[in-house]
Amino acid sequence: MKAAIVSEFKRQLEIKEVPKPTLGYGEVLVKMEACGVCHTDLHAAHGDWPIKPKLPLIPGHEGVGIVTELGEGVKSLKIGDRVGIPWLFSACGECEYCLSGRETLCTKQQNGGYSVDGGYAEYCKAPADYVARIPEGLDPVEVAPILCAGVTTYKALKVSEAKPGDWVAIYGIGGLGHIALQYAKAMGFNVVAVDIHDEKLELAKELGADFTVNGMKVDPAAAIQDKVGGVQAAVSVAVTKKAFEQAYQSVKRGGTLVVVGLPHDELPIPIFDTVLNGVTVKGSIVGTRKDMQEALDFAARGKVRSQIETAPLDAINDVFDKMESGKINGRIVLTMN
Numbered sequence: 001m002k003a004a005i006v007s008e009f010k011r012q013l014e015i016k017e018v019p020k021p022t023l024g025y026g027e028v029l030v031k032m033e034a035c036g037v038c039h040t041d042l043h044a045a046h047g048d049w050p051i052k053p054k055l056p057l058i059p060g061h062e063g064v065g066i067v068t069e070l071g072e073g074v075k076s077l078k079i080g081d082r083v084g085i086p087w088l089f090s091a092c093g094e095c096e097y098c099l100s101g102r103e104t105l106c107t108k109q110q111n112g113g114y115s116v117d118g119g120y121a122e123y124c125k126a127p128a129d130y131v132a133r134i135p136e137g138l139d140p141v142e143v144a145p146i147l148c149a150g151v152t153t154y155k156a157l158k159v160s161e162a163k164p165g166d167w168v169a170i171y172g173i174g175g176l177g178h179i180a181l182q183y184a185k186a187m188g189f190n191v192v193a194v195d196i197h198d199e200k201l202e203l204a205k206e207l208g209a210d211f212t213v214n215g216m217k218v219d220p221a222a223a224i225q226d227k228v229g230g231v232q233a234a235v236s237v238a239v240t241k242k243a244f245e246q247a248y249q250s251v252k253r254g255g256t257l258v259v260v261g262l263p264h265d266e267l268p269i270p271i272f273d274t275v276l277n278g279v280t281v282k283g284s285i286v287g288t289r290k291d292m293q294e295a296l297d298f299a300a301r302g303k304v305r306s307q308i309e310t311a312p313l314d315a316i317n318d319v320f321d322k323m324e325s326g327k328i329n330g331r332i333v334l335t336m337n
Helices: 041-047 140-147 149-159 177-186 198-206 220-230 241-249 270-279 288-300 311-324
Strands: 002-005 012-015 028-037 064-071 083-084 088-090 121-125 167-171 190-195 211-214 231-236 251-259 281-283 308-312 331-335
Touching: 002 140, 002 311, 012 311, 028 083, 041 311, 064 121, 064 140, 083 121, 083 140, 088 121, 121 331, 140 149, 140 177, 140 288, 140 308, 140 331, 149 177, 149 251, 149 288, 167 220, 167 241, 177 198, 177 288, 190 198, 190 220, 190 241, 198 211, 211 220, 220 241, 231 241, 231 311, 241 251, 251 270, 281 311, 311 331
Parallel strands: 167 190, 167 231, 190 211, 231 251, 251 281, 308 331
Antiparallel strands: 002 012, 028 064, 028 121, 028 331, 064 083
16 A cells, blocks of 8 residues: 655655555554644654654544454444544553543553554554544545544633633634634634734634734734733644743633643743632643544534645645645645545
């Protein structure tokens, strides 16, 4: 089968012929139709994070395809089912986190396209218990980003504990942020969209943002405090330290900053202001299988839709170049046909 492979960090991916995966107990083989390109894939290819991915690596954790083969013991799926290969590839199922509905904190979890091979290939194998069941009627290319960008931002909004009618701010209207904005509106929030590119703010307006701020032209925290008195929750999916600092400053007393993006820098938290104002700072990473089910249901009901471009698998290095230069408006999805 054809696959895009990271053989060495900070090098271009190689398009190569590799053996089709063989199944173990409880696994399914999926013929990939599409796979979204996430900024995490770029971090994996560069080896940016303290915990390094395996090498060689087939990236991709927004893969959608059709089950073509069942391993021994699989009873929950059948051949022909459409499923997704997500970031939460598997977890132990036995630790305190798994047993309390917090499986994304499991220390023994495997991550698709990082610690195990993912969806930048014609075929991918995965544990039947952890693939995402794709609702009928959803286009595989359009739904692919929901498997990471969707479930990640939906979970971030859930843990913010904002209520319908509250103001929330989304910092970074890119691949994650434009989907976060739609979830926020569908959940009944008033939304401030913050970015440094006017074309992304125009997209935010089209998607229903109630208020937009260009962080290169004005101080977004000051603008938000002045216009709405601060937000109950700020979700930062941007990858710059400055955006996180501004997101913190835009939160009202008793509000919450939800940290999602992963810039290289540390986030300085002012202890006095945090204590005096009762501000909560939370980290949020992807979502559980239940979160995934809920996130996909929003998409199935037409409440959330990814803004996508498509590209063939062979073009992955060009896609990464566009991502590094900030030239992607929405999400790019690789197609395997």
